[in-house]
Amino acid sequence: xxxxxxEARDIRFPTSKMLDGSDxxxxxxxxxxxxxxxxxxxxxxxxxxxxxxxxxxxxxxxxMIRAFAPLVEGRTIDEIREDMLGFWRxxxxxxxxxxxxxxxxxxHLATAAITNAVWDLxxxxxxxxxxxxxxxxxxxxxVACIEFRYVTDLIxxxxxxxxxxxxxxxxxxxxxxxxxxxYPAYTTSAGWLGYSDExxxxxxxxxxxxxxxxxxxxxxxxxEDDRRRARIIREEIGKDGIxxxxxxxxxxxxxxxxxxxxxxxxxxxxxxxPTSPDDVLGHAAIATALRPIRVATGEHAQNxxxxxxxxxxxxxxACQIDACRLGGVNExxxxxxxAAKCGVPVCPHAGGVGLCEYVQHLSIFDYVAVSGSxxxxxxxxxxxxxxxxxxxxxxxxxxxxxxxxxxxxxxxxPTSLDRYEYPGGAAWKQ
Amino acid sequence: xxxxxxEARDIRFPTSKMLDGSDxxxxxxxxxxxxxxxxxxxxxxxxxxxxxxxxxxxxxxxxMIRAFAPLVEGRTIDEIREDMLGFWRxxxxxxxxxxxxxxxxxxHLATAAITNAVWDLxxxxxxxxxxxxxxxxxxxxxVACIEFRYVTDLIxxxxxxxxxxxxxxxxxxxxxxxxxxxYPAYTTSAGWLGYSDExxxxxxxxxxxxxxxxxxxxxxxxxEDDRRRARIIREEIGKDGIxxxxxxxxxxxxxxxxxxxxxxxxxxxxxxxPTSPDDVLGHAAIATALRPIRVATGEHAQNxxxxxxxxxxxxxxACQIDACRLGGVNExxxxxxxAAKCGVPVCPHAGGVGLCEYVQHLSIFDYVAVSGSxxxxxxxxxxxxxxxxxxxxxxxxxxxxxxxxxxxxxxxxPTSLDRYEYPGGAAWKQ
Numbered sequence: 001x002x003x004x005x006x007e008a009r010d011i012r013f014p015t016s017k018m019l020d021g022s023d024x025x026x027x028x029x030x031x032x033x034x035x036x037x038x039x040x041x042x043x044x045x046x047x048x049x050x051x052x053x054x055x056x057x058x059x060x061x062x063x064m065i066r067a068f069a070p071l072v073e074g075r076t077i078d079e080i081r082e083d084m085l086g087f088w089r090x091x092x093x094x095x096x097x098x099x100x101x102x103x104x105x106x107x108h109l110a111t112a113a114i115t116n117a118v119w120d121l122x123x124x125x126x127x128x129x130x131x132x133x134x135x136x137x138x139x140x141x142x143v144a145c146i147e148f149r150y151v152t153d154l155i156x157x158x159x160x161x162x163x164x165x166x167x168x169x170x171x172x173x174x175x176x177x178x179x180x181x182x183y184p185a186y187t188t189s190a191g192w193l194g195y196s197d198e199x200x201x202x203x204x205x206x207x208x209x210x211x212x213x214x215x216x217x218x219x220x221x222x223x224e225d226d227r228r229r230a231r232i233i234r235e236e237i238g239k240d241g242i243x244x245x246x247x248x249x250x251x252x253x254x255x256x257x258x259x260x261x262x263x264x265x266x267x268x269x270x271x272x273x274p275t276s277p278d279d280v281l282g283h284a285a286i287a288t289a290l291r292p293i294r295v296a297t298g299e300h301a302q303n304x305x306x307x308x309x310x311x312x313x314x315x316x317x318a319c320q321i322d323a324c325r326l327g328g329v330n331e332x333x334x335x336x337x338x339a340a341k342c343g344v345p346v347c348p349h350a351g352g353v354g355l356c357e358y359v360q361h362l363s364i365f366d367y368v369a370v371s372g373s374x375x376x377x378x379x380x381x382x383x384x385x386x387x388x389x390x391x392x393x394x395x396x397x398x399x400x401x402x403x404x405x406x407x408x409x410x411x412x413x414p415t416s417l418d419r420y421e422y423p424g425g426a427a428w429k430q
Numbered sequence: 431x432x433x434x435x436x437e438a439r440d441i442r443f444p445t446s447k448m449l450d451g452s453d454x455x456x457x458x459x460x461x462x463x464x465x466x467x468x469x470x471x472x473x474x475x476x477x478x479x480x481x482x483x484x485x486x487x488x489x490x491x492x493x494m495i496r497a498f499a500p501l502v503e504g505r506t507i508d509e510i511r512e513d514m515l516g517f518w519r520x521x522x523x524x525x526x527x528x529x530x531x532x533x534x535x536x537x538h539l540a541t542a543a544i545t546n547a548v549w550d551l552x553x554x555x556x557x558x559x560x561x562x563x564x565x566x567x568x569x570x571x572x573v574a575c576i577e578f579r580y581v582t583d584l585i586x587x588x589x590x591x592x593x594x595x596x597x598x599x600x601x602x603x604x605x606x607x608x609x610x611x612x613y614p615a616y617t618t619s620a621g622w623l624g625y626s627d628e629x630x631x632x633x634x635x636x637x638x639x640x641x642x643x644x645x646x647x648x649x650x651x652x653x654e655d656d657r658r659r660a661r662i663i664r665e666e667i668g669k670d671g672i673x674x675x676x677x678x679x680x681x682x683x684x685x686x687x688x689x690x691x692x693x694x695x696x697x698x699x700x701x702x703x704p705t706s707p708d709d710v711l712g713h714a715a716i717a718t719a720l721r722p723i724r725v726a727t728g729e730h731a732q733n734x735x736x737x738x739x740x741x742x743x744x745x746x747x748a749c750q751i752d753a754c755r756l757g758g759v760n761e762x763x764x765x766x767x768x769a770a771k772c773g774v775p776v777c778p779h780a781g782g783v784g785l786c787e788y789v790q791h792l793s794i795f796d797y798v799a800v801s802g803s804x805x806x807x808x809x810x811x812x813x814x815x816x817x818x819x820x821x822x823x824x825x826x827x828x829x830x831x832x833x834x835x836x837x838x839x840x841x842x843x844p845t846s847l848d849r850y851e852y853p854g855g856a857a858w859k860q
Contacts, residue, residue: 054526054529056527057526067489098484099456100491105530106494309710
């Protein structure tokens, strides 16, 4: 079987109309995706992947994916499966294109979309959901797929192999627990900055009624607004409810510390993206100043080298990997292993378009095979745009239910793709 | 006066044919540029800027520049001059496009090309070379152009103002020195990895005859080759010659330390890009292990936040800003000030296409107004592709001669643009 054609489409949803997803920095996102389909010469079999984007600029990632296409088209599934890391490096280490990164921003988003589509295809060939496909790979085969370049000062392939092997005997009991209880989630659906106080209170009340116990509030732009909204949420979720806060990079380092000290009384569990996502030393300073409030970041963390440093510097108490900001599964696995070695819980970034669908696979694999623990692990959930996916996530009592259909769950309905394609789709022509 | 049109062109030189510019990672670069022309409604007045690239992928930066064009077209020079930082932030903080970075990779290269073209235009309006234009700005006006966001924990606008003011009285003597002696340079023209031993020896010999005293060698792929080539260079330049080494990110952290310990005997002055350009803590570990050999990096350092950390962590002994990897003059100035505050010499990355033309302005301004020193400062020089520029750099006895023509020296000859435009130009049609 051979990949015959890499198709890339610009898919945008006009979410800015309702201020869904609004925060201190992303004031008007149109949740979007650079959407990849790998067509094959085998009838009915394809791989899908996407990179989440925020509207304008999606066309740049689409163009980048098309620039990568000649490196992918014509490859057989067998040769990719035999040297998955080699395939990944062909994208990340192209001797001319790597100048555009390396391994960050547009070029890495495109790498992620393609890489995830390949993993989707591999899992579908074996008719397994991705998390199951990863669990069923022999440990040494799996480790051979992982990019350890530039992170061997924190973790080596040998250590990774040892870690994975040592948890193998106990996998079955965790799988049993997972199938029975699901993977714990929290919701960001209530706390968007653009919502009124009344809408915020109603959404919290509804969330509590639906069984949610963990809520996230957007903060940053105005301390008095943040305090008022924190008070509303705390009133609704009670003192045992967990309240995360998310500043979306709004502050400088000293400002973050000052501002959060004025929000301490509402007992925040973590502060997410307090400052520039590139600032390892800044996050470390904030973490030291604010303990026991955890510092969380990752949705803009460009690659494994940055996560390595956040972990080395003891700068984060929650490691928020993004399934398509990191360069796809090969790189995500490296971060899961480093976080487990450092004892930092992985709590993936989700929401957006398709991120919930993606990360459920990663968190399940993390729990069963890598960290072996659910303690302090929560998976973000936002209830937007799932209707466009062929196999959307299922939430039960505030927990993700393990997906059982083959692949990476990221395929979208053809009707959605046609309707929301930018700029030609019906949704954008009106 | 108004900017009427942003033109972006994909210009590529087939340098890979001769292995000019080859190193351990960039094995076959076609030195290229995403080239910007800002057309105005005033006859004969335009601004030029470029982002250096390595061949494939240049079209992505060109596409990104075009995506930014609507934010630039129609603006008047007066409104930009009055709020230059606001103009810059309109590019870097676009609420939807910033997801593609933020402030890194493709989107930041495009920001740099446009921003530098605006500074070129401003300097031309005043009929001054850029370095002179910057020197002639009132200190408070200049400081108001600089992006301090996310770096105020290292430097504030007030400190910057104080630093610049305190050097004002002594500027004249440094200007005099500069006009008399030029700005010291070193050459990378000899040491490309793809060259034979014989070619290397001949180029070193020629370089010494031309007055060069500082040479750079590419290392990384093979320790025995590196040692043999280091011996040749040291033989030719003598024990007082300065030998830099450049690994172009080839090693992991522990590898870099091990490898460099085997090159110590050739008395390297610095090791450049020993590992991932994103790895602040890795560079700090390498710097600690290798002292007194300096660690240098910057040509892939994505933005001021990364430089801030390199400086805070005492990870670099040479700060290699890149004029168009950083987001143009507004951000470069922040890094010059941070480096001066920390006492780390700025030795810009040059070579490529137009980088020498760009950075001479920055180093001159740094010397006269910011650092006030030439100690340990050297400006890279590579003797390729200058013939395509309307006002190419001038080198005299191993020193850059201060440019005196108006603007940022980055305008290319129309005949060169037409000939090397990709894929339609005559050079690529053959």
